[in-house]
Amino acid sequence: MFNKFKEKLGSFKKALSRTIDDKATAIEPIVEPAPEAEEDFEEEIEPYLEEKALETSLDEENPEVELVEIKPAMASPETVGTEDRKKAEYRKKLEERKKVAESEPEEEKVPEEKKSFFKKVSKIGFAQKAKALVFNREVYLDNKDLEEPLWELEMGLLESDLALSVSEAIVESVKKQLTGTTKHIGSNTGEIVEAALKKAILDVVSANTFDFDEYVKNKERPVHIVFVGINGTGKTTSIAKMTHRLLKSDYSVVLAAGDTFRAGAIDQLGIHASRLGVKMIKHQPGADPAAVIYDAVQYAKSHKIDFVLSDTAGRMHTNLNLMSQMEKICRVSTPDLIIFVDEAVAGNDAVERAAQFNEAVPIDGSILTKIDADAKGGAAISIAYITGKPILFFGMGQGYEDLKKFDPEWFIDQLFNQ
Numbered sequence: 001m002f003n004k005f006k007e008k009l010g011s012f013k014k015a016l017s018r019t020i021d022d023k024a025t026a027i028e029p030i031v032e033p034a035p036e037a038e039e040d041f042e043e044e045i046e047p048y049l050e051e052k053a054l055e056t057s058l059d060e061e062n063p064e065v066e067l068v069e070i071k072p073a074m075a076s077p078e079t080v081g082t083e084d085r086k087k088a089e090y091r092k093k094l095e096e097r098k099k100v101a102e103s104e105p106e107e108e109k110v111p112e113e114k115k116s117f118f119k120k121v122s123k124i125g126f127a128q129k130a131k132a133l134v135f136n137r138e139v140y141l142d143n144k145d146l147e148e149p150l151w152e153l154e155m156g157l158l159e160s161d162l163a164l165s166v167s168e169a170i171v172e173s174v175k176k177q178l179t180g181t182t183k184h185i186g187s188n189t190g191e192i193v194e195a196a197l198k199k200a201i202l203d204v205v206s207a208n209t210f211d212f213d214e215y216v217k218n219k220e221r222p223v224h225i226v227f228v229g230i231n232g233t234g235k236t237t238s239i240a241k242m243t244h245r246l247l248k249s250d251y252s253v254v255l256a257a258g259d260t261f262r263a264g265a266i267d268q269l270g271i272h273a274s275r276l277g278v279k280m281i282k283h284q285p286g287a288d289p290a291a292v293i294y295d296a297v298q299y300a301k302s303h304k305i306d307f308v309l310s311d312t313a314g315r316m317h318t319n320l321n322l323m324s325q326m327e328k329i330c331r332v333s334t335p336d337l338i339i340f341v342d343e344a345v346a347g348n349d350a351v352e353r354a355a356q357f358n359e360a361v362p363i364d365g366s367i368l369t370k371i372d373a374d375a376k377g378g379a380a381i382s383i384a385y386i387t388g389k390p391i392l393f394f395g396m397g398q399g400y401e402d403l404k405k406f407d408p409e410w411f412i413d414q415l416f417n418q
């Protein structure tokens with residue numbers, strides 16, 4: 001699921017992380033002691049500890065000698081020159097001191113207890129600092145830094161079939177989040193890039209959220225839902241899945257075989273009805289779908305059925321006759337919800353169709369089917385933003401259980417988990 005889209009997001013994350021790593025500078029930290037780091041640095045700092053002990057004794061005797069701090073490799077470039085100069089001065093003084101020390105009697109050298117005291121203090125300070133510098137960095141990014149990676153991101157989004165305006169909105173949001181302020185970053189640079197991407201996509205997909213269960217709970221009975229869309233995208237299967245879901249919540253359901261146009265459509269819905277154990281209202285093939293649906297609603301009223309789910313014939317949004325027939329069905333049967341069904345694998349085409357169906361009826365929300373087979377994610381991200389109507393459910397397979405109520409957070413997790 002969404003594999004190609006994940007690849008695109010991954011390469012943007014990598015590219016921008018490189019830019020950030022190049023520009024990041026270490027900041028002076030305050031950290032907890034890190035005992036495990038001490039071990040790692042023990043060997044490395046041994047010569048330095050000897051020097052530090054000697055330096056301190058030198059310093060005690062010559063208070064005007066500046067104490068020099070040796071910083072790990074990640075020190076910022078501006079401080080490196082000064083540091084080197086300081087180190088050179090220090091070493092010169094140290095050499096002089098060593099010469100003096102060698103010529104002095106044994107008992108005047110630095111006592112062992114003093115050495116070991118300084119050894120301990122120096123070791124903790126160095127280890128802490130090295131660890132903390134790796135985890136404490138900050139970065140300031142300007143528009144120029146993001147120009148190239150953001151251009152690549154936009155190309156990646158378009159290749160993943162996101163609508164242009166949606167791609168632009170995501171890119172703009174990432175840019176806004178990452179530029180113009182100093183960001184604190186830890187060792188994992190990818191985290192700030194991922195957080196910005198997640199927020200940008202989350203804002204787009206949760207633009208029009210709608211809780212189906214809450215909505216239907218308090219609606220007057222029967223709740224009437226009409227399913228519309230083009231051929232073969234999964235309308236009938238989605239009706240069967242929703243019936244199963246409603247039955248599980250102890251609601252009663254009647255189906256209306258409103259696709260009187262395609263040979264076999266009535267039988268197909270009939271098979272689901274008998275498998276699920278619900279009544280289906282049907283007329284002859286070729287009959288007026290509005291009349292079938294009307295009958296189903298009357299049946300539900302007289303039998304106190306909670307839900308009427310009405311199938312309709314698949315129609316191309318470009319077929320004006322069939323589109324006006326659909327308008328009539330929806331006008332006459334006054335549904336509570338008109339749900340547009342399309343397959344996620346159709347990408348941008350599904351989004352365009354949704355927009356056109358929305359203009360004709362208008363729709364209340366969408367079900368995107370075949371998410372299980374969708375590598376790109378473009379339709380799933382764009383459809384709510386473009387139509388201004390929420391995604392209600394995802395079809396995730398061919399079984400009755402494979403209907404997932406749309407949850408923006410869950411969706412974002414699917415895009416970013418490996």
Ligand SMILES: Nc1nc2c(ncn2[C@@H]2O[C@H](COP(=O)(O)OP(=O)(O)OP(=O)(O)O)[C@@H](O)[C@H]2O)c(=O)[nH]1
Nearest residue numbers: 231232233234235236237314369370395396397398
């Ligand atoms: N993988 C997968 N297949 C699905 C999903 N939903 C539906 N299908 C399959 O898509 C095909 C078409 O589904 P239908 O429910 O017949 O589509 P329809 O929109 O009713 O088709 P028409 O009646 O021709 O308008 C069937 O083979 C379904 O099993 C889904 O979420 N995932």
